Amino acid sequence: MAVTITDTTMTSDHSAHTARQAPGGQQRWEVSWLPGQILDRNSAITAMVLADTTAAADLHEGHRLWPHIQGWAAELGLTAPAAVAQVSQPPGDSTRQQDQASRQSDREAAD
16 A cells, blocks of 8 residues: 655555645645545645555454544544545546646656
8 A cells, every 4th residue: 555645646556536735835735535625734645545545445343454544534524434435435537637637747747
């Protein structure tokens, strides 16, 4: 499991969900599975770790990772079941297209 973090995007190698820097400042982030919410960078990282972790396994109460899921969800103001349910929904097409364009820009800038 890995979350890749750049200055403007966060991606997961297990989840289709992404985070991107929101207009208006470095500390404003949007996460695809939390539409309409603006998070700080640390909360966006937490959201992406949660998305990455829950995408890789069938997590449920009693699973050995459940206490971690509960903690990460609580940091985001959610219950663990609510967070897992939201993460299980695919990201919207417009968000995915924007994130793919952003990743392409990041790759081009690195070359």
